[in-house]
Amino acid sequence: MGLITLINHKSSFINLNYHNNQNLSFFIFFSSKSQQQKQPFSTSVETIVTLLKSCSKKTHLLQIHTQIIRTLLIRQQIILTSFLSCVALSPLHDLKYSNRFFAQIRKPDCFNFNTMIRAYSQSDSPLEGWKFYNGMRERGIRPNPLSSSFVLKSCTRISSLIGGRQIHARILQDGHQSDCLLLTTLMGFYAFCENGSDARLVFDEMPQRDTVAWNVLISCYARNGRTRDALSLFDFMQNPEYGSKPDDVTCLVALQACAHLGSLEFGERIHRYIDEHGYGDATNLRNTLIAMYSRCGCVDKAFRVFQGMSERNVVTWSAIIHGFAMNGHGRDAIEAFREMQRMNVPPDDQTFTGVLSACSHSGLVDEGLMFFERMRIEYGIAPSIHHYGCMVDLMGRAGYLDQAYELIISMTVKPDSTIWRTLLGACRIHRHVALGERVVSHLIELKAQEAGDYVLLLNMYASVNDWDKVADVRKLMKEKGIQTTPGCSTIELHGQVHEFVVDDDSHPQMKEILAMLDEIEKQLKIAGYVAEVSSELHKLSAHDKGFVLSYHSEKLAIAFGVLSTPPGKTIRVAKNLRICIDCHNFAKALSSVYNREVVIRDRSRFHHFREGNCSCNDYW
DNA sequence: CTAGGGTTAG
Numbered sequence: 001m002g003l004i005t006l007i008n009h010k011s012s013f014i015n016l017n018y019h020n021n022q023n024l025s026f027f028i029f030f031s032s033k034s035q036q037q038k039q040p041f042s043t044s045v046e047t048i049v050t051l052l053k054s055c056s057k058k059t060h061l062l063q064i065h066t067q068i069i070r071t072l073l074i075r076q077q078i079i080l081t082s083f084l085s086c087v088a089l090s091p092l093h094d095l096k097y098s099n100r101f102f103a104q105i106r107k108p109d110c111f112n113f114n115t116m117i118r119a120y121s122q123s124d125s126p127l128e129g130w131k132f133y134n135g136m137r138e139r140g141i142r143p144n145p146l147s148s149s150f151v152l153k154s155c156t157r158i159s160s161l162i163g164g165r166q167i168h169a170r171i172l173q174d175g176h177q178s179d180c181l182l183l184t185t186l187m188g189f190y191a192f193c194e195n196g197s198d199a200r201l202v203f204d205e206m207p208q209r210d211t212v213a214w215n216v217l218i219s220c221y222a223r224n225g226r227t228r229d230a231l232s233l234f235d236f237m238q239n240p241e242y243g244s245k246p247d248d249v250t251c252l253v254a255l256q257a258c259a260h261l262g263s264l265e266f267g268e269r270i271h272r273y274i275d276e277h278g279y280g281d282a283t284n285l286r287n288t289l290i291a292m293y294s295r296c297g298c299v300d301k302a303f304r305v306f307q308g309m310s311e312r313n314v315v316t317w318s319a320i321i322h323g324f325a326m327n328g329h330g331r332d333a334i335e336a337f338r339e340m341q342r343m344n345v346p347p348d349d350q351t352f353t354g355v356l357s358a359c360s361h362s363g364l365v366d367e368g369l370m371f372f373e374r375m376r377i378e379y380g381i382a383p384s385i386h387h388y389g390c391m392v393d394l395m396g397r398a399g400y401l402d403q404a405y406e407l408i409i410s411m412t413v414k415p416d417s418t419i420w421r422t423l424l425g426a427c428r429i430h431r432h433v434a435l436g437e438r439v440v441s442h443l444i445e446l447k448a449q450e451a452g453d454y455v456l457l458l459n460m461y462a463s464v465n466d467w468d469k470v471a472d473v474r475k476l477m478k479e480k481g482i483q484t485t486p487g488c489s490t491i492e493l494h495g496q497v498h499e500f501v502v503d504d505d506s507h508p509q510m511k512e513i514l515a516m517l518d519e520i521e522k523q524l525k526i527a528g529y530v531a532e533v534s535s536e537l538h539k540l541s542a543h544d545k546g547f548v549l550s551y552h553s554e555k556l557a558i559a560f561g562v563l564s565t566p567p568g569k570t571i572r573v574a575k576n577l578r579i580c581i582d583c584h585n586f587a588k589a590l591s592s593v594y595n596r597e598v599v600i601r602d603r604s605r606f607h608h609f610r611e612g613n614c615s616c617n618d619y620w
Numbered sequence: 621c622t623a624g625g626g627t628t629a630g
Contacts, residue, residue: 049622057627078621085623111623182628184626191627213629249628256629284629291630318630350630 016068045076052082056091071180073134084112095123099127110141114185117150127155130163132455145182156189164189168202178207191220211237211244215253222257231266239373248279255288262574262601265363268294287315294323297572297599297606314348321354328615330362349381356390360397360603368394382412388420396426401435413465417448424453425578428460436460444498451484489553489575490563500556508562517551517559519538520590529589532582554583556598562594570597580601588614 036047048068055061065083084105088098102108102116113136120129136143148171155163168186172536183206190199198221206213216239220229234254237244246254251274252485256549258267271289279285286309293302302323302345309316317340324333340347347355354374359368365423372391375381383391388411404423406417420442421434427436440457443449460468485503500507507513521531535547554575561571587598592612600607608615 021630046622053623076621078623081621089624114624147627153625168627179625180624186626188626210626212627217627219627224622247627282629287629294630312630315630320630322630348630354630 009549013190013301034473045078048079048080052086055086056126056471058092058094061086061092076422077109078105081109081111083116084490085115088115091120093122094118095119100457108139108141109126110144110147112146113141113145114150117147117154119158121150121153122483126157127160127163129154132538144169145171145176147180148174149182149185152185152189156192161193161194161195169311177205180206180208180210180213184213184406187213187216191216191223194224195224196220196224209242209244211247211250213315214244215247215249216240218250218257220252222253222260227257227261227263228252231261231263234270246273248274248277248282248285251279252288255285255292259288259292260452261295261497262490262572263497264293264296264298265492267296269495283309283311283313283316287313288320290316290319290323291502293328294319296329297601297603297608299323299327299329310347312343312567314345314351317345317347318351318354325358326607327363328361328608330358330364333362334364334367347379352379352381353384353390354385356394357604358386360390360394363398365394365398365400384410384619385413385416385419388413388415389422391564392419392422394427396423396580397429399430401426401430401432405435405438415442416600417443417446417450420446420448420457421450421453428456428463429461431460432461433464433466451482454482454483487553487575487577489557491557491571491573493561493564498557499561500553500560502553503550507556507560509563512563513556513559514551516563517555518558520594523593524586524589527589527593529585532585552580552583554579556587558587558590562590568595570599572601574601576603578609584614588612 023478048064051064052061055064061306074080080101084101085093086092087101096098098116098119102112105112113132116132117129120126120132129151131348133143135146135493136147149165152164152167153161155167160548164186170181171177172187185201187199187202190196190202195520196492199217199317201218203209203213214233218230218233221227231254231543234246235248236242237246237250242525251270254270255267258264258270267289274280274285274289286305289305290302293299293305304401306312306316306320316338321333321340324330333355337347340351352371355371355377356368359365359371368391372387374410375387376383378414388407391407395401395407401423404426408419408423408464421437422437422476424443427433427439436457440453443453458470458473461467489500489563490497492498521529554573555574557575558571560564560575565571579600583600584607586602587600587609589596590596591609591614595611598609606615
């Protein structure tokens, strides 16, 4: 086809090709100016609109502008509108230009206002969109559901709860309360502001709910700690009464909930669902599966998923590195990191969080220091508070307490309470009272003292037999009315999660469980297990509540596991607080006497017990 | 004279 023929077929040619070769369509457009006048008017409009839609370069835009500014075309609303959309939204996203252009439009319509609101919602100053949202009312233009949707996005981005509530009210005023998509955005907003109950209220008010709406609710619950509710929704939505089918996103967010809860059985069920419904190839789902299995203490399963993947990105590698790290396989984590480099996948900050935490959990001090150095120098990644946290943990556990303190002081980021708490934990392990007290003063300065901090302090004094100080701290806690978080352990059985809380005997089988625990302790004592009561948290809760006998929740959960599962089956327990040394010894002894593998998940990692050994000997 | 909207990985 010759060029002349091409030019004659200009419009259709551009329509067909703009997405394939933008430069070519621009070439044809501008080399056929003389032809253009002969074209029917409407075709020209169409052509320009098409060009604007595909325009991703400022120079092209300016060319079109000069071209149309001299013609009558510039007065056509559709051209103005297309032009504004082109400047305002990505990839051009030029807010200065779009503001100037917007001012030129004599009668901006709802769509034009929405374009501006949308452009600002994606910008660095999302709230500027409000001006247009209010502006359209002043000009007597009724906002449509999309106006509210875009300005809601702005509120979500800066977590403005007040702003979002105002929009919520206006949505009702404007009569848009049956717009399913808009309400989903609204739910997403409440979810993002960690306001699960309001998200739920919106959900309940929705006239009909599709899978996306369910997904938002599940994701909201999964992120805000209501993991159990999140999982029950996975089944609930399939109820014929609602009839929504979980899709790939549902699986993804549900898997996150499983990871949080340590709910292996449920996670495996979702894994099967994924394979049965043909979502198995999605990289994001595979990555989440790796994370889920890792966080349920099954690195081998995580690794199997990892091995089965043909495409692995940074997230994949980071997930498996984290998986190895939190399960005590520090060396494997480092090996995975090396392999990742061989495959030329550049690591990012989160990869290094995994590598560094692998070093800290496995006591690889030199390696940790080396990676910390390489991260900054070789990869130019500025350490975040998480990286520092790993380093403080690493140095602290290894006994380099003063160096850890120095590191915190030298940080470019402001130390948060978590990092001080990490050091406080190390002070307790190494019985470094003087530094521990200094750390507490920092926590007090941050006004961030939590019950757990007092407990650590208490344990530290107890470990050096300073009972006067122990009494002081206790008194202080009583005066301040500080409530300790009760220890809580969960164990999953046939898809049901059983929860055990210290001093709470509400479990229907509590009698049998206590009898079983008694029996176990007897057996373990014969094998040489000696109860250790240096953990003051233990005494404290029993003392405060007037119990003579008080069992840690993980012991109850383990006893329940022995009671309710066949011999040889692995017992998996998740615990909200740090495991204490006594329960650690208990599990270790049980793994050999009862020949059971025991896996306990702590706040941040796993303790694997097998045949009287554990994965974390000196670093519990 | 016709455009834009919701959920999602380590």
